[in-house]
Amino acid sequence: MKIENIQVLRGPNIWSVSRKKLIQMRLNLEDLEQRPTNTINGFYERLEKLIPSLYTHRCSPGVPGGFFQRVVDGTWMGHVIEHIALEIQSLAGMDTGFGRTRETKTKGVYNVVFTYLEEKVGIYAAESSVRIAEALIEGNDYDLEYDIQQMREIRENTRLGPSTGSIVEEAIARDIPWIRLNNQSLVQLGYGKNQVRFRATMTEKTSSIAVDIASNKDETKRLLQEQAIPVAKGITISSLEGVDEAIKRVGFPLVFKPLDGNHGRGISINIRTHEDAVAAYEHAAKISRRVIVERFVTGYDFRVLVIDNKMVAAALRDPAHVKGDGVLTIKELIDKENEDPRRGYGHEKVLTLITIDRDTLDLLEKKGYTLDTIPAKGEKVFVKSTANLSTGGTSVDVTDHVHPQNVFICERISKIIGLDICGIDIMAENLTEPLTENGGVVLEVNAAPGFRMHIAPSEGLPRNVAGHVIDMLYPPGKSARIPIIAITGTNGKTTTTRLIAHIVKNNGHRVGFTTSDGIYVQNTMMLKGDTTGPVSSEFILKDPTVDFAVLETARGGILRAGLGFGFCDIGVVTNIQEDHLGLADIHTLDDLARVKSVVVDSIKKDGWAVLNADNEYCVRIGKNAHCKVAYFSMSENNPIIKSHCRKGGIACIYENGFITILKGDWKIRVQRTTLIPITFGGTVPFMIENVLAATLATFLYDFKTEDIKISLETFIPSAAQTPGRMNIFNFRDFRFMIDFAHNPAGYNGIKEFLKHIDSPQKIGIIAGTGDRRDEDIRELGKISAEMFDYIILRQEKHLRGRTAENILTLLIEGIESVELEKKFEIIPNEVDAIKHSMSLAKPGSFIVALSDVIDNAIETVQNYQEQERNGLFNV
Numbered sequence: 001m002k003i004e005n006i007q008v009l010r011g012p013n014i015w016s017v018s019r020k021k022l023i024q025m026r027l028n029l030e031d032l033e034q035r036p037t038n039t040i041n042g043f044y045e046r047l048e049k050l051i052p053s054l055y056t057h058r059c060s061p062g063v064p065g066g067f068f069q070r071v072v073d074g075t076w077m078g079h080v081i082e083h084i085a086l087e088i089q090s091l092a093g094m095d096t097g098f099g100r101t102r103e104t105k106t107k108g109v110y111n112v113v114f115t116y117l118e119e120k121v122g123i124y125a126a127e128s129s130v131r132i133a134e135a136l137i138e139g140n141d142y143d144l145e146y147d148i149q150q151m152r153e154i155r156e157n158t159r160l161g162p163s164t165g166s167i168v169e170e171a172i173a174r175d176i177p178w179i180r181l182n183n184q185s186l187v188q189l190g191y192g193k194n195q196v197r198f199r200a201t202m203t204e205k206t207s208s209i210a211v212d213i214a215s216n217k218d219e220t221k222r223l224l225q226e227q228a229i230p231v232a233k234g235i236t237i238s239s240l241e242g243v244d245e246a247i248k249r250v251g252f253p254l255v256f257k258p259l260d261g262n263h264g265r266g267i268s269i270n271i272r273t274h275e276d277a278v279a280a281y282e283h284a285a286k287i288s289r290r291v292i293v294e295r296f297v298t299g300y301d302f303r304v305l306v307i308d309n310k311m312v313a314a315a316l317r318d319p320a321h322v323k324g325d326g327v328l329t330i331k332e333l334i335d336k337e338n339e340d341p342r343r344g345y346g347h348e349k350v351l352t353l354i355t356i357d358r359d360t361l362d363l364l365e366k367k368g369y370t371l372d373t374i375p376a377k378g379e380k381v382f383v384k385s386t387a388n389l390s391t392g393g394t395s396v397d398v399t400d401h402v403h404p405q406n407v408f409i410c411e412r413i414s415k416i417i418g419l420d421i422c423g424i425d426i427m428a429e430n431l432t433e434p435l436t437e438n439g440g441v442v443l444e445v446n447a448a449p450g451f452r453m454h455i456a457p458s459e460g461l462p463r464n465v466a467g468h469v470i471d472m473l474y475p476p477g478k479s480a481r482i483p484i485i486a487i488t489g490t491n492g493k494t495t496t497t498r499l500i501a502h503i504v505k506n507n508g509h510r511v512g513f514t515t516s517d518g519i520y521v522q523n524t525m526m527l528k529g530d531t532t533g534p535v536s537s538e539f540i541l542k543d544p545t546v547d548f549a550v551l552e553t554a555r556g557g558i559l560r561a562g563l564g565f566g567f568c569d570i571g572v573v574t575n576i577q578e579d580h581l582g583l584a585d586i587h588t589l590d591d592l593a594r595v596k597s598v599v600v601d602s603i604k605k606d607g608w609a610v611l612n613a614d615n616e617y618c619v620r621i622g623k624n625a626h627c628k629v630a631y632f633s634m635s636e637n638n639p640i641i642k643s644h645c646r647k648g649g650i651a652c653i654y655e656n657g658f659i660t661i662l663k664g665d666w667k668i669r670v671q672r673t674t675l676i677p678i679t680f681g682g683t684v685p686f687m688i689e690n691v692l693a694a695t696l697a698t699f700l701y702d703f704k705t706e707d708i709k710i711s712l713e714t715f716i717p718s719a720a721q722t723p724g725r726m727n728i729f730n731f732r733d734f735r736f737m738i739d740f741a742h743n744p745a746g747y748n749g750i751k752e753f754l755k756h757i758d759s760p761q762k763i764g765i766i767a768g769t770g771d772r773r774d775e776d777i778r779e780l781g782k783i784s785a786e787m788f789d790y791i792i793l794r795q796e797k798h799l800r801g802r803t804a805e806n807i808l809t810l811l812i813e814g815i816e817s818v819e820l821e822k823k824f825e826i827i828p829n830e831v832d833a834i835k836h837s838m839s840l841a842k843p844g845s846f847i848v849a850l851s852d853v854i855d856n857a858i859e860t861v862q863n864y865q866e867q868e869r870n871g872l873f874n875v
Helices: 030-034 043-050 052-056 066-073 077-091 119-138 144-158 162-173 208-215 217-226 241-250 274-285 330-337 358-366 404-417 465-473 493-506 534-542 555-561 589-601 616-623 639-646 685-700 705-714 744-754 774-787 804-816 830-840 854-869
Strands: 002-009 022-028 099-103 109-115 178-180 186-189 196-199 234-237 254-258 268-271 291-295 300-307 310-318 321-323 380-382 394-397 421-428 441-447 484-488 511-514 518-521 524-528 548-552 568-573 603-612 628-633 650-655 658-663 666-672 727-730 734-739 762-766 790-793 823-826 845-850
Touching: 002 119, 002 555, 022 077, 022 119, 043 052, 043 066, 043 119, 052 066, 052 077, 066 077, 077 099, 077 109, 077 119, 077 144, 109 119, 119 144, 162 178, 162 186, 162 196, 162 465, 178 534, 196 465, 208 217, 208 404, 208 441, 217 291, 217 404, 217 441, 234 241, 241 254, 241 274, 241 291, 254 274, 268 274, 274 291, 300 404, 300 465, 310 404, 310 465, 321 330, 404 421, 404 441, 484 493, 484 589, 493 511, 493 548, 493 685, 493 705, 511 534, 518 534, 524 534, 534 548, 534 555, 555 589, 568 589, 568 685, 589 603, 589 616, 603 616, 603 685, 616 628, 628 639, 628 685, 639 650, 639 658, 650 685, 658 685, 666 705, 685 705, 685 744, 727 854, 734 830, 734 854, 744 774, 744 845, 762 774, 762 830, 774 804, 790 804, 790 830, 804 823, 830 845, 830 854
Parallel strands: 484 548, 484 568, 511 548, 568 603, 603 628, 628 650, 734 845, 762 790, 762 845, 790 823
Antiparallel strands: 002 022, 022 109, 099 109, 178 186, 186 196, 234 291, 254 268, 254 291, 300 310, 300 421, 310 394, 321 380, 421 441, 511 518, 518 524, 650 658, 658 666, 727 734
8 A cells, every 4th residue: 555645634625514624645555456354364353453442433334343344344445544543543532533435536546534633643643544554454463552652642742732722612612713823822713803812821811011920929929918918928039048038037837939930840838847948949949040938828729710800710729649548559559540541641631640750759758758658548648749730630620619708809819910811829728718717828820820620620510711711802792703705616716806805995894815826915915826725815814904805715725725714705606617627636527516616615504605607517516505695697598597586596697788686586787898897898708707706796795786886997907906817918019918818718718809809910829737638738729729820839837747848749739620720839938939929910910928927928028018118129
């Protein structure tokens, strides 16, 4: 077997719109294509022994053991690998369930698709599943536990922490989109101008001054004291000499903790001797130059969580410990405790595995114990000095037992320090009595407090504290989204996108849009290039100035990684025609329609699909759409339009020279095409189609027809406004047009336009693209011969696996298939070809460069225009 490719799909895709996180592995079975599992001796037995939990996979029989039955009866290895990849992720603590294995048009090559929770783990699982299958086929031993542990470690290194993750999960539950902004915990909720950002449990509302105060324990303590909040007696020292002063002023027992520490690092508690005090100071000084020394207050360790100045949860925390049984050593008791199924690696479970470290050994040494000590039956031995869950501590929810006065104190503390999310550490016998009565004290106030002890306590009710964060960030009435119109199809996507963006901008929005030539905010290009994939969509959705997104969405991005957004308000499919066939397992127009339909499948249920009623594949997509559908057509007599409008549907048509909206039996004429510049006086049918699509999409978004009309009139075709889309440059004796047409449908559109051009000589500059089928390249040559009097062939770029000679040969074959003899010549370089075409021009000639390198062609022609104006033009 050979892995040919692994793709990570992060958004709606051809396999599933709802399951956005998928691995797609292209797997060549090679010789195994002839060897189903029932022909491999002992394969089933070895598989069952290595991964017995696969018994739970029901597969097509639909019962436990169903997958194993398929293996016994005989199935192909791609199917087996899909199930292995899913199960080993589950064994590593990441439950996954969806998978598909489908053979491609290439015999023996399969797409193995399965869900993942963490991207890098998914890739590892894909590679591991193939290694496991190969070992089982050969009968070799395989260390499965090693792979599982590797996946756990990868997960812990890459996943969102439990606090961040809980907020993201709550956002997802409320249909709020999110984007991870780095490989740590910086997250964006919402899109465009409605976004908010947070990191762990600090939000963009968190005051930096408040964080500074909370990080300085001495400053925090002083502020609280001044406001009559009970705090532990103590001082701050910065030298060994200060230890004696602390002992004198505070008195034993003591607690030493770094002034700038966190997560319990560097803390020593219950210090009762001068020797231990010196050691404790030195330990804390490794973390912070200044060390707080406080009176050790006996009682229980509580954490109270306050969000938006409201107490939302409280937990009793207990440091990691073991209970003696009079038989086992402390080391054996720790091992036994770690067997608790609630404990896991990192944050994968409610509790964390207890590790043995310096803190453990120091605590035992103070008691005169070692790891080999056997505690008495019932004796509680602490093996960590702090109650952090990340070091193995436990938590008990006590939210419902907090005395109202303590609630008042904690909410007041959050305001005194100024934190929107505030964790307050309290030492007291209980929280059921006021701290002022039971002698409890506030130990610390924490910015970015952990949520894990509240969302998954060891005992008691879990508290949805993340919900309170979302309530704060998105109060009632505040939207998290911005409108999204997505445009896909074969031809006309870019012009339709630009025209929609123009209409949106003219209606007072700050629009961000993506096209095949660049990313724009308003009319400013932010990035140059083919930007029609998910990364480009995210660029716009991350921009905090944008309040409306118009996104050109090409097949390549959908196949490569899925959509860059979860849902859109309106999806436009301009047409589905032959182009890019034979690539990425897309061989037919039905295959291509399946890719384009991903955009329609991602439209909100109350949103609109805008579809071309003149294209049978668009109509098929409309019949399966789960949203509202509207059609556009070049003919009001189109039967789809007539049937649709009889049922009260909405459409946009070209009738009697007008762009017209149909609402049931009503006609709303928007504008005459002769007054819409992009249609070139109504002579270019494919441009009229683009206008129909854009008009309908913006009308459905409730823009007024009068505003749409004005925008259509002011959208002027030019190299600046519509680069590479019928850009015409006037010279003294001839005209020169540049267009991005690169497939037969695009060439036919130019051919139709040229019928309206009165010229004694039409010269064409053409080229092929190497990743098209032979018949597609020949067809370009044929159409060129039908519309041009003289043809210049060039081929210097976009070979994509072919030679220039091969592409030119196919173009010539197409030219020569036309009965009329056509003159042509080969000039490989585009700049040379443009210059030569101008030298051939007669007065009134019309030259057309169908260019795949638009920028170079436009710049070259504009330079010649400038030379002509300055009297320097000489070709």
